[in-house]
Amino acid sequence: MESLRKSSSRLPNVFDGSEIGVIREVTNDLIGARVMQREQRGTIKYVGTLANSPAVWIGVDWDSPDRGRHNGSYKGVKYFDAHGPTSASFVKPDKLTLGTSLEEALVTRYVLCAECQILTRNSALLQPGGDPSTGVRLEIGENAGHLRATLTSTNTSADAEYTDDHTGDRVVAPLTVELFTSNPCDHRHHEKCGAAGAESALRRLRTGSVPGIPVFRCLRDGETEGENPVLWPSTGGRLSFYLPNLVELDLSYSLLSKWTELARICRQLPTLRMLNVSGNHMRLPPTANDNIESLLDSDRRLQFDVDTNPSQAEDLCSTSFTTLHHLAAVRMSNMSWAVLKRIMSWMPSIKEICVAYNPPSISFSSIKLGDFPSVETPDGQSIAETFSGLETLDLTSTELTDFDRVLEVVGSAPHLTSLLLNGNKIRTLRLPTTSPPMLRALNQIGLRDNLLEDWESVNELARLPVLTTLILRQNPILLNCNPNAAARRFIGSFCLDKLKKSINYCIVASSFLMNLIPSFFSCSETARQEIIARLPKLKSLNFLEVAADERRGAELDYLKRYSKTWKEAQDSVDTKAMFAKQHPTFLQICEKYGPPDASDGKVSVLPYFCPLLWPSCNASKFLRYQPVIKSLKEGLLRVHLLCEPPAPNSHGVEHVIERKVPARITINHLRTLVRRVFQLPPQARIDLISLGCRPESSDVEVPLEADTRELGFYGVADGDKLLARWRT
Structure with a gap:
């Protein structure tokens, strides 16, 4: 117990920042940096004095739109632009932190034992009464690694929904959970919590995951974590020694604000293959084409990393990401096609890119991905060349509308096997006739939640030579296959009073609905059967395997559904060509199972169906209108x-x-x-x-x-x- 108290009391809580993240010099160099205060994060947009206040303040635009008090104005003076009317505030420098170093975050995550991690984050748990804010009390067991957590609280009206007790506040029985976190034979494990255990724990590490921890940089060469280092056993610049086998690094939702800082990290990791920097707000160093001299100093710092010499920054970045194969950059506020093109130019070995959900919100930035630039422009040509080596590309929710632009950029990529276009605004898909064919290596495509409105787009997918996996949900075209929706549309087109009064209308309704019998007797996923029949090579649809039995049923149902239309189309060459264009797989299915019989596609009108629609009607009245x-x-x-x-x-x-x-x-x-x-x-x-x-x-x-x-x-x-x- 005492050793645990001593161990946890000397360890910093990196989730609240560390000594590395203390703001020591308050200058304009801080503009553009990411900061944190009590788990709330924001971007520094102003450094200086305020009206009637000689002290130096820091203006922060918080990520949460309700975290601040104003929009960057104070006493009628506009100091900076905030993304929301109440997202900005002015804070004293000592109330903010820049975060912590990657080294300290890794030791906290992978070297500290579970007890030390818990108590470092919330030391109040060991108090006699526990943490008053949560009602949780933590007790140390007899053996090492044994913890007992007790929750004591009252049942309030907010809890009644879950406890089925609506009698008002009352004391409920405490809930006790016992935790066993380490080997009970190891009575000295707390001595290795921190710098002493870093080398043995980290040198075996292949995946480093510190999402949400406020990492803003690594330790500099020769720099220590503080005056009395307790987490990192060495100086900065030695990640390659302690992490010789690291393959994957997750830095998502940290406090990184510069690509150069990320480059200094990756330069020390020679075996790194996968990198996740999602949710960060990072600035690029300027190039010769960026006219930064015309910008105000604050705007220049918000848009670019101007603290590093541009040529040195470019050399640093171009040599630091050469081993990367996979990059995840989801919800990046400053992402654009030009930015992505430049980032990928630093990664010659990149195979997989995920830039989904960009931008996260229009309130953060006016920059968004949207459609690719045309290949007729220099930017479009450059992007097409950059993307030519990709194997996987995830463009989910990136405001795409034009599938032709997608083909122009990645259609000729010889190794592209997976393309995710979910959550966009694509209405049609058309594949040009080329040699070799477009997307010739693609075996998976995601088109969920788009605006596809014709079956010809689905037919086009059959032209992809090796496509076997498809994600196709939440598109307008699929609603047309719902028999219940068709019935509702039909009934809604008539006046209800007329339906009740007129026998003829009931007869028409009965006839219409009986023509839908093939759909009613097919499975509820009629659209799924339609897609399977139109795509003969498909093996997986919407994450479900297409079994041989399901394919056979779908194809036979497809024959039945369109047999009447097929027979009517035999009257002329034009109608036959039109049918072949609308149903390119129909003849293939006929060759497989034989052509439909003469009776296929004809469904008799049965009187029993009418009472299902209008039980109040007398079914016997309909008999004289029905076939015998x-x-x-x-x-x-x-x-x-x-x-x-x-x-x-x-x-x-x-x-x-x-x-x-x-x-x-x-x-x-x-x-x-x-x-x-x-x-x-x-x-x-x-x-x-x-x-x-x-x-x-x-x-x-x-x-x-x-x-x-x-x-x-x-x-x-x-x-x-x-x-x-x-x-x-």
Whole structure:
């Protein structure tokens, strides 16, 4: 207990900054730097005096729009521009911290034991009454690494939602959790918490992850962490010695504000391959083309890193990222195509880039990615050359609207295998006819949450030679495949009063809805079946595998759905060409299963459907308007569905279910109905068997094998049992 208290009391809490991050000189050099105060982060935009105050203040534009008090103005004087009306405030320098060093963050994360990490962040936990703000009390067990945490609180109205107690505040029983964090045989482990254990712990490290810790730089050459170093055993500039095997480094949401500071870190890591700097606000050093002399000093410092000689900065950056293969730069406020092009020019080995969700908010910066510049411009040509070596590109939520521009930049990339365009505003996809084909190595594309509005865009994806994985959700085109939505649109087009009064309107409604029977008897994901049928090489759709059984069902349903249109298109050359353009895989599916029968695509209008829409109507009134039922095959059959074995996720669903189905339902549609009713997994293979109900057929199993045959073909009678045997 005493050794733990002594160990934790001498260790700094790097989450609140360390001695390295203390602001010692208050000058304009601080403008553009990132700072923190009580876990709130912001950017310094002003350094100087205020009206009626001789003291030097620091003007901070906080990331949180409600953290400050004003918009950068004080007593009628505008000192700087803030991104929100209440996001700015003036703070005394000693109330802010620049953060901590990477070395101290790594030791805190990977060298300190769990007890020291907990108590370093919140020493109040060891007080006799615990932490008054949280109600948590921490006790040290008898053995090393044994902790006992106790939570004592009152049940307030805010907790009633979770405790199901609405009687007002009351004291609840304390909750105790025991933690075992280290080897109980190691009674001296606290002696290695800090600098003494850094070398042995860090030299084995392959992944360094310090997200959220306010790292703003590494230690300088010859610099120590402070007057009395307790975390880092050496001077700065020795990361290569302590981290010889580091492959991945996560510095997301830290306090980095300069790419040169990041370069000084990466220069010391010769084996680094993956780097995550998401959520940082970093400035580039200026180039000869940047006209920084025309800018005010404060604007110059906010936009550029002017503290390093430009030529030296360029040499530093161009030699520090040469080993990187993967870069994640999500939610970077100053990201643009020009910035990204320059960053990638420093990374000759880069293979994977993620620049999703840029910009994070228009309030932070007017810069956003948006569409690529045209390749007819010098910037567009340069970007296309820079991106030519990529294998993975993530452009999720980057305001893209023009897929043609995407093709111009990355379409010829010979090794691009994954392209994520989720969350953009792309309306159409068209692939030009080129040799070699565009995106010839692409096997995965993400198009979730776009504005695709025609099936021709989906047809175009079939032209990608090796595409096997597709993410396609939340697009307007998929809404058109929802049969329930189609029914709602139809009903909404009529006046409800007329529907109740006019028998003719009910007949029309019944006819319309019965034409939707193939969709109603298909699975709820009609759009999924449509996509699978249109993309013959697809193996995964929306993170679900496309099994052989599912593909067969989707393709047969596709034949059934468009067979009538196909037959009507045979009348002329023009209509045949138009159909082939709209359904390029239809003939391929016909070659696979045979052309549709003459009866396919025709669904009889049945009177029983009307009462489902309007129960108050008398169904007998409709009979004289309906075709005469000439045989049992054109009516309904009452069948008993059995599942063997029971579905693992049935959640109480009965294993024998009675259903009325049309005698003309195909075996493929019946299989889909069974899959939905018994909640069987999508990849399950289902064999349907007729057991009969008559004495002479009770022991005879008749396999229902032909997917295109109708149920009546097998002589299934009213009351028969149908067994579904499934396997994965």
